[in-house]
Amino acid sequence: MTSTLQRSAGGASAVRGPVRRLSAWLHRHAGVRLAALLTAPLLWLVVAYLGSLAVLLVSALWTVNGFTGAVVHQPTLDNFRTILSDEVYRAVTLRSVGVAAAVTAIDALIALPMAFYMAKVARPRYRRWLVVAILTPLWASYLVKAYAWRVLLANGGPVDWLLGGPGNGPGYGLTATVLVLAYLWLPYMILPIYAGLERLPDSLLEASGDLGARAGRTLRAVVLPVIVPSVIAGSIFTFSLSLGDYITVQIVGGKTQLIGNLVYANIGAANNLPFAAALATIPVLIMVIYLVAVRRSGALEEL
Amino acid sequence: MPAGPATPAVALHGLRKSFGTVEAVAGVDLEIADGEFFAMLGPSGSGKTTVLRMIAGFESPTAGTVLLGGRDVTRLAPFERDVNTVFQDYALFPHMSVRQNVEYGLRVRKVGRAERRRRADEALRSVRLEGLGDRRPAALSGGQRQRVALARALVIRPKVLLLDEPLGALDLKLREQMQVELKALQREVGITFVFVTHDQEEALTMSDRVAVFDEGRIAQVGTPAEVYERPASPFVAGFVGTSNLLTGAAARDLLGRDGTFSVRPEKIRLDGPPAGDGETAATGRVAEVVYAGPTTRFVVDLDAGARLVVAQQNLATSSADVAALRGTPVRLAWRTEHAVPVPDPVPPTQLSKESAHAYR
Known part of the structure; x- marks a missing residue:
């Protein structure tokens, strides 16, 4: 046949x-x-x-000959031992995770109402334009945006002026780093939440109101639980992008150092590629732990 | 079934709703009595769902008032109204179990845990879903989800239950079964049911009264028998049942009267004994034969110049027999009173209908 x-x-x-x-x-x-x-x-x-x-x-398992600077191809855990025992690396790791977490939290707080407006309040024909408006900053170079913030945050610059005079703004430092990173990665948080909310049928919101719930309760009991996976999906972007960043912090971070700066310094000035590789495994490891943790939430299906 | 002395459960006065330049609801006046099973029937885009959404409070009217139990609720939010809705897509909360869904309205009303549980179980029992309380909505079939939506709305004992195409997503067998169940449930709880449907059979079989919607207005309100047997306009005659209209010369020739008349297909006898006293006779030729299991529908071109559909029960015939009838001359007969005069729509209505068309 x-x-x-x-x-x-x-x-x-x-x-x-x-x-x-x-x-x-x-x-x-x-x-x-x-x-x-x-x-x-x-x-x-x-x-x-x-x-x-x-x-x-x-x-990461190799080392560098301290005298000649040549890479020694002999597997050893020395690099990791240094990272774990030295106070500096622990502090920088914690600081980096803290910055990434703060950036993620700020982005989530800003993105939730914005995405809700885009998906549920704005008229359908404006939605497209709002999405374009969210995406437009991504067309501009990362460096240009970071330097723009350097100007904004300069001593006596616009941010100082807005807050009442020189020295009133955050200046360069950890706060500025968090602020600029939150600005840079915001679209990556808005878009998944927007997509999640758009898939949330309007009838669910109406049903909640119909059953007697006011707006606050509807938000808490219906909207938030349904879009948690979308928020987590967005947080994977903002968290990992913040964790690996080293340019923004150089431009607006003052003396602040994050993991990325240490990796960069070891590749360049210190000429210790194996140690840089060992340092680079820290964010990889943190992200793996984070991904395993969120896998259970179903967020990975939202990506 | 007029409201009588009691206050109507739902009263709409001069209700209008425009979306931009489109007038979805163009002036609706309606009273629905307490305890009534009321159907809003019409083609899609006729404004019936918009009216339902204005009763629920999801849309606010451009003009007119909505009264529930005599109270003006036109400007109130959905959560301030004593009505509940069963949504077309059921709108079950996907992250909650069936029981949590049913308990939601009680939880919002701060009913205690034990009482909540008892009433939710009772509601689930009344829709025959006991034992499924711990499932997620995604693990249920369409018919079961529909029942959960019903239980969720009924558990807070609203004065009026609104149902938006409640059976639209179910297959035919389940739909017929749910029609019977809904009717029984309504009798049991005694709540006013207002349901929207585009299925004329559903409206006729389930409801005490039917409002037929056309172009944002009510074309006719009445009991199913009134609407079916005495359609108030050619539109109603065509939408509720098969349009079998005799007009102009055909009406004059056959009935001896001027005007538009409707004859339902099942009232017409095909090739039976000759027309007797009080019967109208006509001759024609079979243009088309449609075999539909229990019945056969004959499309007959009358010699008088109209086209009528005749439905015959297949008492002794089979599809092979009836197909051979195509093109043969036939005699028709029906009781004269079954040719019902259909009033033509009032001219101003038609004018505004045309202007509504022009906007689309």
């Missing part, structure tokens, strides 16, 4: 030319089709992405 069908299909396609014949042949060979589709992206994923991660982990 099958062979008859194939023969007749082949006979028909022979008339129609080689492209059709190839399509017909591929149609019957699902495995080949799949291979043709996935080979390139799989190569990219395995070689470029996982491969570089593996190199990072392996090189």
Whole structure:
């Protein structure tokens, strides 16, 4: 039966030319089709992405000869021992996690009402424009935006002036870093929440009001629980982007150091690539822990 | 079933609603009696759902008033009104269990835990869902979700229950079963039910009274029998049942009268004994035969110049027999009183209808 069908299909396609014949042949060979589709992206994923991660982990086990500066290809846990025992690295790690958490919390607080307005209050034809408005800052260079904030936050700059005079603003430092990072990553929080709210049927809000709930209760009992996964999805972006950042903190952070700065310093000035690799595993590890923790919430399906 | 001396459960006066330039509801006056099972029937876009949403408080009217039990609630929020809604998509909270969904309205009203639990279980029992309280809505079938939505609305004992196309998402068998159940439930709880549907059969079988909507207005209000047997306009005749209209020359020839008349398909006899006393006879040719299991529908082109649909029960015929009738001449007969005069719509109504069309 099958062979008859194939023969007749082949006979028909022979008339129609080689492209059709190839399509017909591929149609019957699902495995080949799949291979043709996935080979390139799989190569990219395995070689470029996982491969570089593996190199990072392996090189973290190497050391540098203190005298010659040459890399010693001998596996040892010395780098990790230093990181765990030295007070400085613990402080910087905690500070980095604190900054990432603060940025995430600020973004969530700003994004929730904004996304709610976009998805549920604004008229449908304005929604598109609001999404564009949220995305527009992403078209501008990261550096330009960071330097713009440097100008804004300068001593006697616009922010100082708004708050009543020189020295009244936050100036450069940890606060400025959190502020600018929160500004930079805000779209990454708004968009998942907006998508989550847009999928939330209006009838759920109406049903809650219909059953006697006021706006506050509806928000607490219906909206928030339903969009928790969206907030977590957004937090994965804001948290990981903040955790890896080292440019903003250089521009507006004053003397503040985050993990990224230490990695950068070890690659450049200190010329200790293995130690930089060891330091870089800290944010990777934190993100893995974070992802495992949020996996249970179903947030990963929201991405 | 007029309201009598008691205050109507729902009263609408001069209700209007415009969305931009489109007038979705163009002046509706209606009184629904306490304890009535009331249907709002109409094609999509006829304004029936908008009227329901204005009763619930989800839309505020452009003009007119909404009274519930004699109280003007036009400007009140949904949570201030003693009505509850069963939504077309059921609107069950996905993150709550069935019982939590049903308890939601009680929890909002600060009913104690034990009392809440007791009443929720009772409500679930009344819709035959006992034992499913711990499931999530996603784990239920469409029919079960519909019952949860019913229980959730009924547990707070509203004065009026609004149902927006409550059976629209169910398959035919389940729909027929739920029609019977809804009717029984309404009799049991004694609450006024107002439901919106585009299914004329559903409206006729379930309700005490029907309002037929057309272009944002009510074309006719009456009992199912009134609406079906004595349609107030050609639109009602066509929307509730099959449109079988005799007008102009055909009406003059066959009935000896001027005007528009409606004859329901099942009232017409095909090739039976010749027309007797008090009966009207007509001749024609079968243009189309549609076999539909229990009945066969014949489309007959009358020699007098109209086209009528005739429904015949398949007492002794089968599909093979009836198909052969296509193109053959036939004699029709019906009792003269079954040709019901249908008033033409009043000219001003038609004018504003046309202007409403022009806006779309």
